[in-house]
Amino acid sequence: MAEDAATERRTDAVDRVRDRAAELAPAFGSTWTDDEPWRFLTDLTAIGSRMAGSEGEARGADLVADAFERAGLADVRTEPFDLPAWERGSASLDVTVSGRDGEPTTRSFEALALPYSPGGSVSGELVDVGYGTPAEIDERDVAGRIAVASTTTPEGGRFVHRMEKFGYAVDAGAVGFVFVNHLDGQLPPTGSLTFGEEAEAVAVGVSKETGAWLREYAVGGTVGGAERGSVGGAVDTASQGTSAESESVARAELSVEASTTPGESRNVIGRAGPDTDERVLLLAHYDAHDIAEGALDNGCGIATVATAAGVLADADLPLGVDVVAVGAEEVGLLGAEHLADRFDLGRVKGVVNVDGAGRFRDLVALAHASTAAASVAEAVSTATRQPIAVDAQPHPFSDQWPFVRRGVPALQLHSDSGDRGRGWGHTHADTRDKVDDRNVREHAMLVGLLVAEFAAPERDLPRLDRDELAAAFREADFETGMRAADLWPADWD
Numbered sequence: 001m002a003e004d005a006a007t008e009r010r011t012d013a014v015d016r017v018r019d020r021a022a023e024l025a026p027a028f029g030s031t032w033t034d035d036e037p038w039r040f041l042t043d044l045t046a047i048g049s050r051m052a053g054s055e056g057e058a059r060g061a062d063l064v065a066d067a068f069e070r071a072g073l074a075d076v077r078t079e080p081f082d083l084p085a086w087e088r089g090s091a092s093l094d095v096t097v098s099g100r101d102g103e104p105t106t107r108s109f110e111a112l113a114l115p116y117s118p119g120g121s122v123s124g125e126l127v128d129v130g131y132g133t134p135a136e137i138d139e140r141d142v143a144g145r146i147a148v149a150s151t152t153t154p155e156g157g158r159f160v161h162r163m164e165k166f167g168y169a170v171d172a173g174a175v176g177f178v179f180v181n182h183l184d185g186q187l188p189p190t191g192s193l194t195f196g197e198e199a200e201a202v203a204v205g206v207s208k209e210t211g212a213w214l215r216e217y218a219v220g221g222t223v224g225g226a227e228r229g230s231v232g233g234a235v236d237t238a239s240q241g242t243s244a245e246s247e248s249v250a251r252a253e254l255s256v257e258a259s260t261t262p263g264e265s266r267n268v269i270g271r272a273g274p275d276t277d278e279r280v281l282l283l284a285h286y287d288a289h290d291i292a293e294g295a296l297d298n299g300c301g302i303a304t305v306a307t308a309a310g311v312l313a314d315a316d317l318p319l320g321v322d323v324v325a326v327g328a329e330e331v332g333l334l335g336a337e338h339l340a341d342r343f344d345l346g347r348v349k350g351v352v353n354v355d356g357a358g359r360f361r362d363l364v365a366l367a368h369a370s371t372a373a374a375s376v377a378e379a380v381s382t383a384t385r386q387p388i389a390v391d392a393q394p395h396p397f398s399d400q401w402p403f404v405r406r407g408v409p410a411l412q413l414h415s416d417s418g419d420r421g422r423g424w425g426h427t428h429a430d431t432r433d434k435v436d437d438r439n440v441r442e443h444a445m446l447v448g449l450l451v452a453e454f455a456a457p458e459r460d461l462p463r464l465d466r467d468e469l470a471a472a473f474r475e476a477d478f479e480t481g482m483r484a485a486d487l488w489p490a491d492w493d
Contacts, residue, residue, distance in 0.1 A: 178214060303437075
C-alpha cells in the first residue's frame with residue numbers, strides 16, 4: 001500500500017510539472033529566442049574583477065538589479081552587509097636545490113595567493129601530500145614544512161575541498177600550503193582558504209606543470225623512480241633533516257603580499273508570485289574571483305537565475321519566490337549567511353541554489369540528504385525528458401549550506417563537467433568564450449519548473465532532522481575535513 005501511494009505521488013508530480021510546462025509554453029518560447037541572457041553575461045563579464053567587497057562586485061550587483069527589473073520581479077532591492085575584504089598582492093615561490101656539482105640553484109615559479117592567505121613569508125622543505133586527504137597528510141611529517149596538494153581527489157572517493165586540505169595540513173603543523181591544479185594549461189588555481197576570516201598560514205595556487213617540478217623536489221616526491229626522503233618506499237621520518245639524503249631535499253621560500261580590511265558586499269533581492277508568508281528561495285552568487293571574468297563560476301549561474309526569474313514572473317505561483325543574487329560566495333558564503341540570518345527560516349519551504357548551472361549540457365542536482373528535494377528533480381527530469389542527475393550526498397561548500405544546516409530542504413544545481421571537475425573555474429581561463437548560452441536558456445527553463453514544483457501546495461518538503469543530517473555528513477566522510485576547516489556545527493556534537 002505504501003509503495004502504491006508513493007508511485008501515485010510520483011505520477012501526480014510528473015503530471016503537475018507537465019501541466020506547468022504547458023502553462024509556461026509562451027514564456028519558454030520567449031526564453032529560447034531571447035538574447036538577454038547573453039547580453040547580461042557579456043555585461044557582467046566585461047566588468048573584470050567581481051571579487052567580494054570590490055568596486056567590480058558592486059557594479060555587478062547593479063547589473064543584476066537591472067536584470068531582475070527587466071525580468072518583471074517585484075520589490076527589487078539591494079541589501080548591503082559587512083565583510084572582511086581580502087585584496088590580492090603579489091606572490092612568489094622560490095625553490096633551491098643542489099645541482100650535480102653540489103652548488104645550490106634557485107628557481108622561481110609562478111604562484112597565486114589564495115584568498116584569505118595572510119601576508120608574509122615562510123621557508124621550509126616541500127612535502128608531497130598527494131591529493132591532500134587526511135589519510136595522506138597523516139602519512140607524512142608535515143610539521144615545519146610546506147604541504148603540496150592536488151586540486152582533485154582520488155577516484156571513487158568523495159570530493160575533498162581545499163579548505164579541508166589546507167585546514168588539516170595546518171593543524172598537522174604545515175607552515176605553508178601549495179595547491180596544484182590537476183588540469184593542463186599553465187593555470188594556477190585560486191580559491192578561499194576559510195569562510196570569511198584571515199587564514200593561519202600563507203598559501204598559493206600553482207599550475208599542474210609547476211606542480212610536477214615541485215613534487216620531484218619534495219619529500220615524498222619521486223626522483224628517478226625513487227621516493228625522495230624515503231626508505232623502501234615509506235617516508236623515513238626518523239632520518240629526515242639529519243642525513244646527507246635530507247640535504248638533497250629542496251627548500252622553498254613562499255611569500256605572499258595580501259591584506260584583509262573591513263569592506264562591504266550586497267545581496268540583490270526580488271520577488272516572483274504573491275507576497276505570502278511561506279516562501280521559496282532561488283539563489284545564485286554573482287561575485288567571482290579577481291583573476292578572470294567569472295563567466296563559468298558563476299556568471300552562467302546568475303544568468304540562469306535572472307532568465308528563470310522572467311519565466312517565474314509569468315507563472316501563476318501559489319507561493320512567493322524570493323529570487324536572490326548573493327554576494328561574497330567565493331570567500332565563504334557570506335551573502336547566503338547574511339540572508340539566512342535575516343530570514344525567518346520557518347517561513348522558507350525550500351531553497352534552490354544555482355552554482356555552476358548553464359556551463360555544460362546536462363544538469364546535476366545535489367539534494368543534500370533530502371529525499372523530498374531529490375524527488376522534485378526526478379519529477380522535472382521525467383516530465384521534460386531532460387537528463388538531471390540526482391545526487392543525495394550533502395556538502396557544505398555552496399550557498400545552500402547556511403539553510404541546509406538549519407534543516408531547510410534544498411537543491412543545488414550545477415552542470416555535469418565529466419572528469420574535469422571545476423575545470424576552468426577559479427583560473428585565468430574562466431572566460432566568456434567557454435560559454436554556450438543555449439545551456440543557460442535551457443537550464444533557466446528547468447530551474448523555473450523546479451522552483452514551481454517546490455512551491456506547489458501538493459509538494460511536501462519535510463524539514464531535515466538535525467541528528468539525521470549530522471549522520472549523513474558523517475556517513476559521507478565529511479566530519480574530519482569539516483572540523484579541520486572549522487565548519488562542523490557545534491550543535492551537531
